Amino acid sequence: MTLLKISGGKVVDPVHGIKGEVLDLWIRDGVIIAKPANPEETPDKVIDASGRLIMAGGVDMHCHIAGPKVNLARKMRPEDKRNARPVQRTLLTRSGTGGSVPSTFATGYLYAGLGYTTAFDAAVPPLGARHAHEELQDTPLLDKGFYVLMGNNHYALKQIAANEPGRLRDFTAWLLQASKGYAIKLVNPGGVEVWKSGGGNIHELDEQVGHFSCTPRQIIQGLAQTAMDLELPHPVHVHCNNLGLPGNWRTTLATMEALEGRRAHLTHVQFHSYGGEPDRQDLFSSKTLELAEYVNDHPNLTVDVGQVLFGNTTSMTGDGPLGYYLHKVTGGKWTNADTEMEAGCGIVPVTYREKSFVNALQWAIGLEWYLLVKDPWRVAMSTDHPNGGSFLAYPQIIQLLMDRNCRREVLKRVNPRVLERSQLWDLDREYSLEEIAIITRAGPARCLGLKNKGHLGPGADADITIYNESADIRAMFEMPWKVIKDGVVVVDQGEIREAEGGRTYYVHPEFDSAGVNDIQKWFESFYTIQFANYPVGEEYLAGGGVRSSCGSRS
Amino acid sequence: MTELKVVANATCTFCGCVCDDIELTVEGDHITKAKNACVLGKAWFLNHHVEPGPSARIRGKEVSLEEAMDEAARILTDAKFPIVYGLSDTTCEAQRVAVAIADWVGACIDTTTSVCHGPSGMAFQGVGEVTCSLGEVKNRADLVIFWGCNPAESHPRHWTRYSTMPKGLFVPRGRKDRTVVLVDVRKTKSAPAADIFLQIRPRMDFEVLWVLRALVKGLKLDPADLADTGVSLQQLEDLAGKMKSCKFGVLFFGMGLSMTRGKHLNVEAALALTRDLNDFTRFYAAPMRGHGNVTGADNVVSWQTGYPFGVHLGKGFPRFNPGEFTTTDTLARKEADAAMIIASDPMGNFSQAARDHLGTIPYIALDPKETATTAAATVAFTTATYGINVPGTVYRMDDVPIPLRAAFDSPHPSDELVLRGIEKRVRALQRASAAAR
Ligand code: SF4
Ligand SMILES: [Zn+2]
Numbered sequence: 001m002t003l004l005k006i007s008g009g010k011v012v013d014p015v016h017g018i019k020g021e022v023l024d025l026w027i028r029d030g031v032i033i034a035k036p037a038n039p040e041e042t043p044d045k046v047i048d049a050s051g052r053l054i055m056a057g058g059v060d061m062h063c064h065i066a067g068p069k070v071n072l073a074r075k076m077r078p079e080d081k082r083n084a085r086p087v088q089r090t091l092l093t094r095s096g097t098g099g100s101v102p103s104t105f106a107t108g109y110l111y112a113g114l115g116y117t118t119a120f121d122a123a124v125p126p127l128g129a130r131h132a133h134e135e136l137q138d139t140p141l142l143d144k145g146f147y148v149l150m151g152n153n154h155y156a157l158k159q160i161a162a163n164e165p166g167r168l169r170d171f172t173a174w175l176l177q178a179s180k181g182y183a184i185k186l187v188n189p190g191g192v193e194v195w196k197s198g199g200g201n202i203h204e205l206d207e208q209v210g211h212f213s214c215t216p217r218q219i220i221q222g223l224a225q226t227a228m229d230l231e232l233p234h235p236v237h238v239h240c241n242n243l244g245l246p247g248n249w250r251t252t253l254a255t256m257e258a259l260e261g262r263r264a265h266l267t268h269v270q271f272h273s274y275g276g277e278p279d280r281q282d283l284f285s286s287k288t289l290e291l292a293e294y295v296n297d298h299p300n301l302t303v304d305v306g307q308v309l310f311g312n313t314t315s316m317t318g319d320g321p322l323g324y325y326l327h328k329v330t331g332g333k334w335t336n337a338d339t340e341m342e343a344g345c346g347i348v349p350v351t352y353r354e355k356s357f358v359n360a361l362q363w364a365i366g367l368e369w370y371l372l373v374k375d376p377w378r379v380a381m382s383t384d385h386p387n388g389g390s391f392l393a394y395p396q397i398i399q400l401l402m403d404r405n406c407r408r409e410v411l412k413r414v415n416p417r418v419l420e421r422s423q424l425w426d427l428d429r430e431y432s433l434e435e436i437a438i439i440t441r442a443g444p445a446r447c448l449g450l451k452n453k454g455h456l457g458p459g460a461d462a463d464i465t466i467y468n469e470s471a472d473i474r475a476m477f478e479m480p481w482k483v484i485k486d487g488v489v490v491v492d493q494g495e496i497r498e499a500e501g502g503r504t505y506y507v508h509p510e511f512d513s514a515g516v517n518d519i520q521k522w523f524e525s526f527y528t529i530q531f532a533n534y535p536v537g538e539e540y541l542a543g544g545g546v547r548s549s550c551g552s553r554s
Numbered sequence: 555m556t557e558l559k560v561v562a563n564a565t566c567t568f569c570g571c572v573c574d575d576i577e578l579t580v581e582g583d584h585i586t587k588a589k590n591a592c593v594l595g596k597a598w599f600l601n602h603h604v605e606p607g608p609s610a611r612i613r614g615k616e617v618s619l620e621e622a623m624d625e626a627a628r629i630l631t632d633a634k635f636p637i638v639y640g641l642s643d644t645t646c647e648a649q650r651v652a653v654a655i656a657d658w659v660g661a662c663i664d665t666t667t668s669v670c671h672g673p674s675g676m677a678f679q680g681v682g683e684v685t686c687s688l689g690e691v692k693n694r695a696d697l698v699i700f701w702g703c704n705p706a707e708s709h710p711r712h713w714t715r716y717s718t719m720p721k722g723l724f725v726p727r728g729r730k731d732r733t734v735v736l737v738d739v740r741k742t743k744s745a746p747a748a749d750i751f752l753q754i755r756p757r758m759d760f761e762v763l764w765v766l767r768a769l770v771k772g773l774k775l776d777p778a779d780l781a782d783t784g785v786s787l788q789q790l791e792d793l794a795g796k797m798k799s800c801k802f803g804v805l806f807f808g809m810g811l812s813m814t815r816g817k818h819l820n821v822e823a824a825l826a827l828t829r830d831l832n833d834f835t836r837f838y839a840a841p842m843r844g845h846g847n848v849t850g851a852d853n854v855v856s857w858q859t860g861y862p863f864g865v866h867l868g869k870g871f872p873r874f875n876p877g878e879f880t881t882t883d884t885l886a887r888k889e890a891d892a893a894m895i896i897a898s899d900p901m902g903n904f905s906q907a908a909r910d911h912l913g914t915i916p917y918i919a920l921d922p923k924e925t926a927t928t929a930a931a932t933v934a935f936t937t938a939t940y941g942i943n944v945p946g947t948v949y950r951m952d953d954v955p956i957p958l959r960a961a962f963d964s965p966h967p968s969d970e971l972v973l974r975g976i977e978k979r980v981r982a983l984q985r986a987s988a989a990a991r
Contacts, residue, residue, distance in 0.1 A: 066857075068953055074856045078679055078874055081860050086871035091988055094657050095871045097860030103872070104857045127687065130947060130955040134646060135857050154723075196690070197724075198801055199836050324832065333682035334829065337953070338838075340689025347682070526723055528689040528716055532563040533574045533957055 002044045003028050003036070004487055009049030009466060013056065014434050014442045015455035025054065027462040030486035034458045047489070049466050052481055055437045056454050057117030057463030058394075061444035062237075062267050062304045063385035065107050066139060067124045067132030067146065069316045069345045072335050073101045073386075076347060077314060093499045100313040100386035104138040108502065110392060112141040112491050115465035115480040118445070118453055119391075120505075121146040122237065122267065122384075123187060123318040125343035126153075127529075129179035133540035136504050141490050143453070143463070144542065145505035147237050148179050149318050149343040151186030151219055152193040154212075155522055160222040161214040165229075166512075171519055172226045173511035178535040180506040182448075182548065183234040184227050187318035188241050189219040192344040195321035202241055205254050216241055217258045224262040230509040231551035233449025235263035235302075243268075243322050246276035249287035253294060261300050265447060268306025268384040270366040275421075284358055286365045286422040292372035295379075302447045303373065304380035307366035307397050308359065309389030312351045316387065320344025341526055352389075360414035362388075364422040370401050371427045376438040380447065394440065395477035401431040402473050449548065450505070462487035503543035509550045557582070564959045566591055567643070567846025567941040568598040570951035571709050571716070580961045585942070592710035599961075602942050605924060609966045611934045619935075619967060619975070626894070626918040626933045627979030631987075633892030633916075635868065636661040639881040640898030641855075642848035644920075645946025645958065648969035649847070649854040652896055655977050657858070658984065660868040662890070665851040666898055667863040668880040673812040674841045675852065675862045676876060677821035684829050686804075686838045687952045688715075693722035694836075697800035699735040701824065702759060702810020703842045706744040712842070713747065717806065724801070733796060737762070738810060752793070755784035757815040762790065763823035769794035770830055803828075803837040812841070843951035846941070850949035885911045893917035894976075896969060901926035918976075920969050935972050938964035946970070 004027040011023045026033050026043070064070050080099035087106040089095035096106025111119055124132040124146040136144050150156050150172065159168040172184060190209035191202035197210045205217040224236040240255045242248035252272040256264075266272070273291050276283035295301050315326055320336055323346010327334035335347040352359040366388065373379040381398075385391040400407045404427070411418065411425055419425055431439075445454025452461045464484040470476040483491035490498040523531050538545060558581055565574040566588075578599060579587035588599035610622035617625075630636050638656040641649050642665055656663035667675060691698065698717050705712040713719050718734050725731035736748035739756040754762050762783050768775060769791055777787040797803055805828050811820045824839055831837035843849050852862045859865045861874035877883055881900065884890045885908035892915055901909055902925055912930075919931035922939040938944045943964035949955050 071853055071857050072953075074860050075675065075852070075862050076679055076682055078861060081872075081874075088870045089657055089660070089867070091984060094654065094858070095867060096858075097872050099860075101860075103860040106860075127954055130957070131853065131949070131953070134650075134947065134955070138650065138858060196836070197694075199832065327682075333680065334684070335678075335682040336684040336686075336832075336838075338686035338690050340687045340693060526689065526693055528687070528692055529954065529956060530563040530574050533565070537957070 002487070003041065004045050004047070005043035006047045006049050006054065006464065006466070009052050009054040010469070011054045011456060012433050012437045013456040014438045016457050019434050025456060025464070027487045030462050032456055032458055032460045032462050047482065051469065053433070053467040053469045054456070055465050055467070056441045056456050056460065057465050057483065057485065058115050059441045059444040059448070059450070059454055060116055060119040060382065060391060061380050061448055062122045062382045063119055063391055064121055064123065064316050065119060065385070066104065066121045066135035068128040068337065069123070069347060070101060071135070072337060073314050073316050073347045074103065076333065076335055077101065077349060080314065080349070093496050100390055104135050105140060108140040108142050109496055112483055112485065112496070113494060114392065114394065115467070115477070115483050117141070117463035117483070117485050118143040118450070120144060120182060120448070123147060123149055123185055124179070124181065125149050125339040126175055126179040126181070127339050127342055129181060130536050130540060133180060133504065133536055137540070137542045140500050140502055141485055142502040143505060144502060145182035147183040147185035148176060148181035149187055150175070150184050150223060151189035152343055154341045155519065156223065157193065157209060157212040157214055157219065160218050161212050165222065165225065167515055167518070168222055169226050169229050170511040170515035172223070173230055173509035174516060174519060176507050176509055180504070180536045180541060182505055182507055183232060183237050184223050185237045186220065186223060187239040188243065188322065190216040191241050192318065192320050196338050196344055201321040205241070205251065205258060220255060220258050221260070221262070224259055224264050228263060232507055232509065233548045233550065234447065235265055237265045237267055239267050239319065240272045243271045243319055244325065245278055246274050246280065246284050247278060249273050249275055249291060252291055256294050256298065256301060259300065263300045265302045267304050268382065268387065269303045269369055270306040270308065270362060270388065273365050273369070281358065284361060284421065286361060286368060288365050288368040288372055289423065292369060296374050302378045302380065303369065304382035305366050305369045306382055306384035306388045308352050308362040309383065309393045309396065310352050310354050310359070310363065311389065312349065313386045313389050314347065315350045316347045318343050318345055320346050322346055323348055326350060340528065354414045357415040357417050360418045361421055363414070364418050364424040367400060367407060368422060368424055368427065370439070371429045376435045377443045377446065379439055380444045381439045395474045398436055398477050399474040402436065404428055404430055501543065504541045504545045505548050506541065506545060507550055508547050561959055561961050564961065565941055565948065565956055566595040566598060567948055567958070568594050569709050569846065570843035570849065571711050572846060572948055572950040572956050573711055573715060574956050578961050583962050585961055594710055599942070602939060604964055604966070605922065605936045607936060609936050613932060622933050622935060623972065623975040623979055626976045627983055629892050629916045629918060629932065630655065630659045630894060630976070631980055631983045633659070635890050636892040636894070637881055637884050637890040638663045638894045638896070639900065640666060640896040641851040642666040642845035643897035643940065644847065644969045645940050645944060645948065646847065646850045646854050647946045648896070648973055649851055650858065651970055651973035651977055653855055653858045655894070655973060655980055657867050658977065658980050660870065662866045662868070662879045662881070662884055663855060663859070664865070664879065664881040665848065665855060665863045666845060667848055667852055668876060669882065670809055670844055670848065671812050671841045672863055672876055672880065673818035674821045676818040677825055681822050681825040681829065683825050684832055684838050685840050687954055688717070688950070691717050691804050692720045694724045694802040695804050696725060696731055697733050697796055697803040699737065699803070699805045700744065701737045701805055701807045702814070703806060703808025704738070704742040704744045705842065706742065706747065708844065709842060718747070735793065752785050752789060755782060758783045759811055759814060759820045760816040760823050763820065763827055765790055766794050767823065767827045767830060770798060770827065797831055797837065798834045800835055803831065803835065805839045806842050807839065808842040840952060847948040849951055849953060850947065853949055853953065882908050891915050895919045895927055897921055899925040899927045901930055920972055922966070936966045937972060938966045938968045944968045
């Protein structure tokens with residue numbers, strides 16, 4: 001029983017409406033508690049945080065940090081690491097490589113160093129779940145988990161085509177249990193299966209998915225409903241069709257409408273907000289306003305942005321045809337890795353250039369999203385790491401959001417046509433620290449249904465970031481003064497003090513076991529591994545794992 | 555009377571097929587039946603016996619596990635240029651600890667990939683790869699090409715489980731729905747099973763692949779350009795036509811491509827050819843990996859260091875350079891001054907120069923069997939066999955992770971347990987010496 005007190009810091013805790021008041025925080029055994037009633041009780045340790053700013057640990061709800069495609073990207077890109085500062089081994093910590101796809105230990109240290117204590121990988125094919133879990137075990141200092149790719153899963157598509165919502169629900173629950181995943185992920189629903197069946201893609205919500213008698217619209221509706229029926233802590237997580245294509249905003253809007261009020265999270269919306277027409281780059285424009293207005297009016301929706309930053313990075317996606325498209329754009333190396341019955345994958349190195357009209361407009365569209373969604377609880381910080389840029393760019397984005405002059409300086413430098421095609425220059429809004437705390441921890445935690453994260457009230461996990469208050473916002477967020485995970489100081493002024501910790505979060509929704517026979521019959525006809533060898537055991541869960549409950553959502 | 559036990563869904567780790575449908579019958583510490591296994595797999599399971607000797611020896615003398623782990627840790631921490639090598643025949647759980655030790659002591663970490671498909675890894679870095687899990691092949695492939703490999707003898711169940719025979723979703727008649735092509739420099743035992751066999755001249759793989767690229771792109775070639783290749787323009791035009799018109803094609807390549815003249819250039823040509831074909835249809839490439847968990851080794855070394863093999867950690871961070879940091883080279887150049895060899899037998903199969911040097915430096919060896927390498931080791935551990943005595947994870951050749959089930963206990967410790975003991979001691983020694991400074 002250790003009692004820790006953090007005294008005198010300015011606390012920013014939007015969940016409890018605390019906006020920078022000087023408050024003491026009390027922590028017992030890794031959990032935040034109310035001030036002990038007994039005045040005799042003295043803390044075992046006091047951290048004097050006077051003059052500093054305190055927030056809950058950051059929560060990244062959409063990044064790519066573990067599993068098959070991430071590791072393929074590591075293998076494919078030695079040059080990416082040669083240009084990045086490596087992570088040095090110390091007596092306490094492992095060495096690693098940086099760049100757009102850091103090695104696992106480096107990923108944990110870098111996130112922690114940034115004040116982030118939770119991160120979820122957004123796209124794991126269930127057949128590769130065991131791999132993702134192994135990597136997460138080697139990604140220290142973070143609580144973590146992943147979303148399970150389902151939008152092109154054959155069994156799911158079959159049940160949707162047959163209008164069997166009960167079977168779809170049982171299968172989803174079975175699959176989440178088997179993979180020890182956290183949420184349902186759709187990636188280009190139906191389009192990846194078309195790509196795997198001879199090439200091509202899907203462009204309309206009502207197009208048939210090749211040999212399945214169902215459409216993207218039905219997949220979206222079916223799995224959004226399933227997530228709600230199973231009362232999963234996180235709603236369906238949607239990467240819409242037509243990512244990156246001019247004119248795709250119509251598809252994005254149609255997807256939002258297709259949800260018909262069901263809860264859903266639309267991810268990296270920046271990549272889905274483009275006006276214009278395919279093959280007419282000159283017509284490329286921002287449609288953020290139209291889409292953000294729809295989001296503003298529909299509280300069933302949340303989004304994360306997928307901000308683009310200028311520089312070189314790696315595009316990695318479950319959207320196989322997108323990988324091919326990007327390869328055709330760059331002409332460079334390309335990896336595609338398709339998973340039987342389940343999913344696709346594309347990996348391509350990309351560079352976003354200031355002088356490129358398209359890239360600069362993508363940058364502007366991302367910022368527009370943050371600024372045009374009125375309710376910060378429904379827009380989460382993301383770069384879709386590493387697709388738009390590294391998570392290490394979050395402080396830079398925070399600065400751009402808090403300082404309109406700063407973003408106007410960039411606008412003066414980039415391709416001038418951006419000024420005509422976006423309204424970023426005219427957006428005066430500047431984020432407050434409370435709003436930053438919402439989009440970087442409180443909001444994503446709420447959206448993920450993580451009740452003990454994203455806030456500093458009694459019962460919360462003692463994942464806490466203490467910043468040096470500074471007028472230099474970017475510097476302030478780049479190097480927190482101290483980062484505390486489960487009540488232990490893990491980072492002190494940029495130095496890792498504790499190298500282990502972090503648990504894997506997963507769900508375990510119940511299902512009717514009568515449905516398993518049919519699943520097994522299907523599985524045994526088409527898969528190449530044994531049904532009994534498919535489910536991931538508990539020994540693969542980092543830190544013993546945390547089972548998030550289904551059905552307790554308020 | 556020994557108890558009879560049946561282990562269903564056991565996994566064979568003898569080759570990269572990693573068949574996980576084996577049913578083992580176990581009597582005491584012997585496996586008496588291995589249902590579903592091929593000849594190689596049956597031999598792997600049925601011939602398995604527990605080494606009678608001690609679990610740990612120092613310079614040939616039996617010692618306790620603790621003494622041996624102490625000595626191993628001392629050797630590794632005292633060294634200026636230690637190397638860690640092998641890894642392809644053990645679990646990912648053990649591999650992860652091996653890379654950790656290499657990191658703590660600043661070693662070169664390298665795996666048997668560097669002597670089989672290392673060039674394929676390098677080609678991957680140049681071109682990328684359009685690939686898929688083996689179930690995609692089973693369910694969709696109507697054109698299957700094997701190049702520079704001999705699955706009939708090295709991966710006996712590849713055909714029946716994954717690539718040519720199985721009935722799949724879009725190839726319901728199995729073999730009848732597929733065209734199978736074999737390209738090799740010799741007529742191997744695999745040839746009779748192919749619909750088309752192209753025997754090319756040795757060392758002409760790159761040229762033939764490059765001609766195919768040109769043909770796929772629609773370029774006109776002069777038959778005389780192919781004079782030295784052993785195949786005719788017409789044969790290759792026919793093959794290029796089949797490649798473009800199939801629905802789902804796949805090219806499996808073996809060490810006949812990655813380890814012959816041209817090495818990584820050959821594989822780059824194969825990867826570029828299969829990539830190009832995606833402008834016409836879906837076409838994939840995949841290496842035929844040999845050892846049971848060599849693919850796991852690639853994955854573990856990559857996620858922990860960022861690079862797949864041949865990684866130098868001596869400067870306190872990972873650096874990658876095949877040819878410089880690969881084990882045959884660090885030994886032959888006499889750079890390594892200590893080594894830890896895990897589940898591999900370099901004393902049995904490395905070059906004379908590499909073996910000569912390994913014989914002069916202190917080294918640690920972990921292996922379930924007595925080998926030339928364990929026999930000459932300073933510290934030798936006899937360990938339990940993965941997939942027979944030890945559960946854990948292995949990666950099939952297509953990167954699919956598969957669990958292992960133990961059939962019976964071994965009196966010997968697992969690689970993982972020994973490595974964890976060494977890691978703990980290495981770290982204690984390092985902390986003590988840091989405190990003394
Ligand atoms: S094909 Fe390979 S893995 Fe399968 S049983 Fe034979 S030796 Fe074992
Ligand atoms: Zn993403």
